[in-house]
Amino acid sequence: MSVCPTRAAHVELDDQGLLRYSRHILLDELGVEGQERICGAHVLVIGAGGLGSPVALYLASAGVGTLTIVDDDVVDLTNLQRQIVHTEARVGQNKAYSAQQTLQALNPQVQVHALAERATPARLAELVAAADVVLDCCDNFSTRHAVNRACVAAGKPLVSGAAVQFSGQLTTFALHEADAPCYHCLFAEEGEDSDSPCATFGVFAPLVGIIGTAQAAEALKLLSGCGEILRGRLQLYDASSARWKEMKYQRDPACPVCAQRHAGAGR
Template sequence: MDDGQLLRYSRHILLEEIGVEGQQRILDAKVLIVGAGGLGSPAALYLAAAGIGRITLADGDTVDLTNLQRQILHTQERIGQPKALSGQAALQGVNPEVVVEAISTRLAGAALQELVANADVVLDCCDNFATRHEVNRACVRHRKALVSGAAIRFAGQLAVFDSGRDRTPCYHCLFPEADEVEEERCATMGVFAPLTGIIGTMQAAEALKLITGSGEVVLGRLWLLDGLSMEWRSIRFGRDPECPVCAGLN
């Protein structure tokens, strides 16, 4: 690190659990964020501010007026722009040292596999089960840590999955893929604006803990937030021995 970086990240360096070594790991890290909406916005902003070396921001949608109530990466002036490009501009404004790659298409297939394989940590900030399960399969295949968040109405969820560790569950173990699952979308159900900030910021925190090796990440636990009462519940879960995605792993 140069003198400017030592000053910029001094408040991290002062933390015994992070220090110079941990901050260097952050600077060297590559993070893939799938979704540049309500969850991806605060997650990406905090990761960029923290100094993540390379952030790949993937979202196939464009900025809409209805997004601005909670998707703080975007501005009125960027309505109609691809969210990934709008997010790239915002992140580079926060920290020009961070390399931000914008992917303005829905990730799938070989492109998703390649990006997951090259990432240190993956953040699932999307809003549909099909993408969540495809991202999970790629993370299991390449043994990458996955930080998953969700927010709808006043309810938030957070969980971490890491197939690089022995006998840990994957997303499919917790939420089995099924054709009959009904999608709940913000466009029809609504969402409390600060809720996405709470969950997305926690996703950034878990990603930084994974990268620096500090603290205890929420493996094998699903955190549930009731935004109306501000009460948290934690549910423990384990690997499904018959999971079609991760059962063959050690």
């Protein structure tokens, strides 16, 4: 697979970095060069809840150079059953700032920018343009579609995850590639705003860990250039039976979000 293009200055690992990330470096598919790309990258995480918690923890521990985390919600006692980046002492605090505290304690080498806001389309355009990879860890369709539009416009890869009850899903939209499908190609912008909120339907705690960790893996593969990403493949996981299914999807030529981009690329 091609490496996701990054604009960050080259990062050369010092002795401490070589030791900290030695288990990555031992992987032939990743090595020093792949780890240095990870350390020089900027990742945008939308949401610091059930999915955003494992995403942020693994990206920080893996050495992603800059993490920007966006969430305007506050930590609630009911979150602690699954949102493992937060603690009981931080109930009532903003989730992005709570996550920042945990991540900086985990890996002080990572720059963590916490944004306690609900990003508007204009703000999303700004944030997405500054990132190398975007991870959708939110819980409502309107935000997912807004993030997708910003990623399509900027040509930035988008890793999307969702989890509710015992059902999870995961895919990667390789929008840094000219012919890749987008989120709207797969999910039309119709129906209810929320994709089955946990407050209404419940969620099996480890499920968000499984999907969120897989999202982090997709992001690290994009940044380092190792492995194969879920381009055009939607993974579906049923935690109640421990079974995975996969469905393939293609770009919609009539997609109102990305069709114009492809038309422009074809001229």
